[in-house]
Amino acid sequence: MIVGVPKEIKTGEFRVGMTPAGASEFVARGHRVLVERGAGEGSAFSDQDYRDAGAELIATPAEVFERAELLIKVKEPQPVEIDRLRPGQILFTYLHLAPDRPQIEGLMRARAVCIGYETVERADHSLPLLAPMSKVAGRMATQVGAVYLEKSSGGRGVLLGGVPGVLPAKVVVLGGGVVGTHAASIAVGMGADVTILDTDLDRLSYLDEIWGSRLHTLYSSRHNIVRIVTEADLIIGAVLLPGAKAPWLVTREMLPTMKKGAVIVDVSVDQGGCVETTRPTTHADPVFFVEGVLHYGVSNMPGAVPITSTLALTNATLSYALAIADKGWRQAVMDDEALAKGVNLLDGQITSKPVADAHGLAYQPLAEMIGA
Ligand SMILES: NC(=O)c1ccc[n+]([C@@H]2O[C@H](COP(=O)([O-])OP(=O)(O)OC[C@H]3O[C@@H](n4cnc5c(N)ncnc54)[C@H](O)[C@@H]3O)[C@@H](O)[C@H]2O)c1
Numbered sequence: 001m002i003v004g005v006p007k008e009i010k011t012g013e014f015r016v017g018m019t020p021a022g023a024s025e026f027v028a029r030g031h032r033v034l035v036e037r038g039a040g041e042g043s044a045f046s047d048q049d050y051r052d053a054g055a056e057l058i059a060t061p062a063e064v065f066e067r068a069e070l071l072i073k074v075k076e077p078q079p080v081e082i083d084r085l086r087p088g089q090i091l092f093t094y095l096h097l098a099p100d101r102p103q104i105e106g107l108m109r110a111r112a113v114c115i116g117y118e119t120v121e122r123a124d125h126s127l128p129l130l131a132p133m134s135k136v137a138g139r140m141a142t143q144v145g146a147v148y149l150e151k152s153s154g155g156r157g158v159l160l161g162g163v164p165g166v167l168p169a170k171v172v173v174l175g176g177g178v179v180g181t182h183a184a185s186i187a188v189g190m191g192a193d194v195t196i197l198d199t200d201l202d203r204l205s206y207l208d209e210i211w212g213s214r215l216h217t218l219y220s221s222r223h224n225i226v227r228i229v230t231e232a233d234l235i236i237g238a239v240l241l242p243g244a245k246a247p248w249l250v251t252r253e254m255l256p257t258m259k260k261g262a263v264i265v266d267v268s269v270d271q272g273g274c275v276e277t278t279r280p281t282t283h284a285d286p287v288f289f290v291e292g293v294l295h296y297g298v299s300n301m302p303g304a305v306p307i308t309s310t311l312a313l314t315n316a317t318l319s320y321a322l323a324i325a326d327k328g329w330r331q332a333v334m335d336d337e338a339l340a341k342g343v344n345l346l347d348g349q350i351t352s353k354p355v356a357d358a359h360g361l362a363y364q365p366l367a368e369m370i371g372a
Pocket of ligand 1: 118127130131133134135137174175176177178179180197198199200203220238239240241246247249266267268269270271298299300301302
């Protein structure tokens, strides 16, 4: 199969969909790998590294899109990239379609096979291709939250861990999945007073078992959220309903009850955010204030640490990408239910129910379309 790796063009994005080590795996199995010149630069991979791995270096993104049968990317296709897709071409990347009407309309027109990393889901509901970036974003969330709590960054002016004789900052983590757990682990490590909320009691029990009294767990009810946001210095939004729009747990009317200069890092922003007043921002212009509360809504947080993130992402995506290239997408999804859940669109039809529901559009089960 001809596999294409374009350079990412989203603002502040320096990751790349395939490493030279990954390229050599494809080449060893008889596939051709086309890499756009400079695609790996932001992740510290040179064109020569890809050449040495057996890839062909391509001068323009247009040529990569034109020649590749399988495109491997990181972020959702930007409008100019959607225009370059062709019917039947396979796109393997993060899509995050629930909050993105223009993208879904563009991909319906493109009629490509769109496989979204974030909805590849195992039988135990774990998300193997979202998890590596969630670990990065979760750990970063506390790190950026700590910086924005500094007065010079616009925050309240509190030190996350306090000092002897002065209480630490209060960190509230909404959602105790991968992002939430990694955010909490850094916050606990920095000495903050951390409370993590979830609706999944088994998850809260698990967190309680690993952290004991170093972290508080709280059931995520509206009643509890209304109360706890008033005490928070830093709120980290880490909720996910796979494929669907995130529920608004912190509403606009709660903001005036919060401390002035408190910070919200809404990591769930890529699924619409779990804070009503969140909107997507970029690394170039990451924050804004509503009612005196600082909001950080960068939707590609791991893009800021591309060397770590590219390795973590491609460690997880490689085996799925190889299966698609070796067997063809149809056989690969028939052999692997987790990968089948990643197919968001096929031939212009939406094959992910949560995505279709999020937009009030028709859902077409994948199994019916491929006769599985
Ligand atoms: N902004 C970024 O750069 C970035 C990077 C990585 C991941 N993310 C996003 O972060 C979000 C979280 O991802 P994850 O991997 O941790 O997901 P996850 O599935 O591991 O965890 C989500 C958690 O939310 C909980 N939850 C669901 N409804 C809830 C509610 N009403 N109240 C409290 N908790 C609730 C679930 O029980 C689950 O434990 C996703 O939207 C993901 O796309 C964003």
